Amino acid sequence: MTMPPTFKAPSDAIDVGPLAQRIGYMLRRAHKAVLDHGNVAFGRINLRPPQYGILLFLARSPGRNQAAVGAALGIQRSNFVGLIKGLDKRKLVRRSRGPKDKRPRVLHLTNRGEALLREAKKIDAKLDRRFDKKLGRGGREKLLELLTKLAEPDKGSRH
Amino acid sequence: MTMPPTFKAPSDAIDVGPLAQRIGYMLRRAHKAVLDHGNVAFGRINLRPPQYGILLFLARSPGRNQAAVGAALGIQRSNFVGLIKGLDKRKLVRRSRGPKDKRPRVLHLTNRGEALLREAKKIDAKLDRRFDKKLGRGGREKLLELLTKLAEPDKGSRH
């Protein structure tokens, strides 16, 4: 197994050696690549990817409060405030207070929000086509399956 | 396809609906989960994951300068300074200046650096075993293959 040192000098691919086998490193690189694309694409309709996530979630599960939506998306409620305020100011979401419990702000998409979401979904589909081209047949489904397993909380973590 | 609203209330799994099918979202969740584990594990030997990456890279490719190592790891040279200084202060790496070109600082692992890297590799292997358990047989290899494809720069991006 004595291998000669590899110097993949020429093209734009860099030989990072054993790093290419590290899950954390490759997740970082892949996430950044995908995020960069998302920022550019959604930026055209003035949305950041997390805000698109909020719209998408509210279309399916309207009527939740901020804490619930934030928890589902993995965003702490304090950090959620800025995101949702941005959407509120643009009249993409409605934050109503119920007459019974006046603490929670119940979230709904407005008509404008639904319209923008339709645009955003087109952008998203375009992004997916680009990624599908890279990942190959069945690649996206397999990737999502594996990422879901990684993201699941540890069972019986005796660490 | 009229599906009833899904309320996966009980366990710790949250129903995020269509978000679970978004590559960017799942990459973010998976990356964070893996990073959290890495921070805890490598924190025990006072390393942050990017610093482990530097040691790993230098063991395989010694004698490069900061800009080269940073570029290979996807870290800008300005942001690389703090990371490498931390390793230098702990005598894990040597930053020498050649007599010919006095600008670049040529990087090598010290004996201490090699010793710590051996410890770090054990921690890394332990992390991998944990991830392998989640990912199942062949999961890690497949995941790395897909992430590599995603991280590759776009060819002929006509955007």
Added chain:
DNA sequence: TATTGTTATACTCTATAACTATA
């Protein structure tokens, strides 16, 4: 002029503590 390392700075994402108003 270009390159290497460096500093300073800013912006995003994330994390924690503390406040308010409600319950």
Added chain:
DNA sequence: TATAGTTATAGAGTATAACAATA
């Protein structure tokens, strides 16, 4: 007292500009 939203703040990670020394 507990909860929901909010504010402030701090820490990573990342990005850009500018500078000094060197080539």
